Amino acid sequence: MTDATDQHGEAPRVVADAPELARSLARMAHQILEANRGADDLVLLGIPTRGVQLARRLADLIAEIEGRPVRLGVLDITMYRDDLRANPTRRVGRTSIPGRIDDSIVVLVDDVLYSGRTIAAAIDALRDLGRPRAVRLAVLVDRGHRELPIAADHVGRSMQTAADERVQVLLAELDGRDEVTISRPGRS
């Protein structure tokens, strides 16, 4: 997955490197705080896989700015996917919610916003967990091509992409380096 080249396609081109990614996240952390007037009612929920790491980084940044920790959790959406039946059985991941989310402001965190189906599933999943006062969406990359009426509140980077391109967010925790790449898998 993290290979430098696809077998048939062109080499992935780097569209954001580590410092750029860090700046985007820092800006997002500030925006989240500003939009919600502080971190008191905030709950950051990362959507696996890479949303979890990004949510953690945002939480760390927010904690640094505010001087106290922000609530952080993981929202696994496997069981809520609309394509569950059409695919081989998927492993179910862990959902962990920090206390109650009722009346809090939940910020969903994901790496790439594409069709919007993941987020739709996440909203369904949230509804079974409680009733937040508001739900916001923070994504590192918005690549367009929405299939549902969903928009992000906090975006690290918007980019124009073709539907057949592949946008990948690499994170040091999982991939050894911070990077956003675009590649076009060859039609073999």
Next chain:
Amino acid sequence: MRHLLSAADLSFAEATSILDVAVEMQQVQSRPVKKLPALRGRTVVNIFFEDSTRTRTSFEIAGKWLSADTINVSAKGSSVSKGESLRDTMMTLDAMGVDAFVIRHSSSGAAAQVASWVKAQVINAGDGQHEHPTQALLDAYAMRQHFRRLATVPEPQAPIPEPDEGSTTPEPGEGSTTPGSRTTIPEPDEGSTTPRSRTTIPQPQATIPEPDEGSQAADKNDFTGKKIAIVGDLLHSRVVRSNVLLQRTLGGQVTLVAPPTLLPTGVETWGCPVTGDFDAALADADIVMMLRVQRERMAGGFFPTEREYAESYGLTEARLAALKPGAAICHPGPMNRGVEISSAAADAANSLVLEQVAAGVAVRMSVLYHLLGSDEGALK
């Protein structure tokens, strides 16, 4: 995996995946809304030709929590009592467009027979004295939780925030040992049961809890080298065969303990040691699984008196005291206190009996999810 008829149907990967997903399913039990949409639109018929409360109820709850439509058919008062054959009953229900049958029947092999007739998927919830695969799975689940607790106890996860900048999160479900960091993802079991008012900002508790207890052992097999003694009425038990078969896959070492009169024929071909000496088997067992003396299936003559049975094959207080440290007790229930298990043992701190019951729903949810969750069927 189309049907679950025998514990032997499960590969190592499938069995492990069922146990892993069950851990996540158990979380749902502590949620305000106990519902997942995974099996929406699926119809599961629980058809029980034999009495059962816990198995039928847990299957029903499992199906409902996954949003399947579950229907219970009890043989009493159905057309079965009017003389309809099993085949006709099942074919009739199948024709209604059922997606899966959960079947219990007093005849060994009934579930497999039904599976050969119907289009629906079939889960064996007990066929005579033959098999009860989901019971073996939930036994394995309770045992695994116990082993993982043991494995994590010695290394205290000190909740000390480390000044370390390089905070990393363990991949949920995959798990890796990670140094603490400032921000916390709470252990769901604790987090979700402790209601926290929205004004309370969590104290800087600041550990990264493991995704689940001891899942750093994820790639290592939890059952390798573990000794499991299954004791008692092996002859009438469907639980024992499923457990032996499942442990053959999972890697536990099963020893069977029973008086000669309660050994099933062909037990020597099962590939595990058989003994009449409970005390010897007890000495090095990690798990002692007591089986119910099935009085209703005994016309008599299997052993002289219940008291004598308890003396030789019961988990008495004396034997409870003789268990090796860290050993735990299982019983598939219902228990005959004072016969195969003393009250002291049933209620002991190292008894997993209630944990087994609690795991029943989660494990069956996981089984239903694995069987019905995808049209593609295959795992992964």
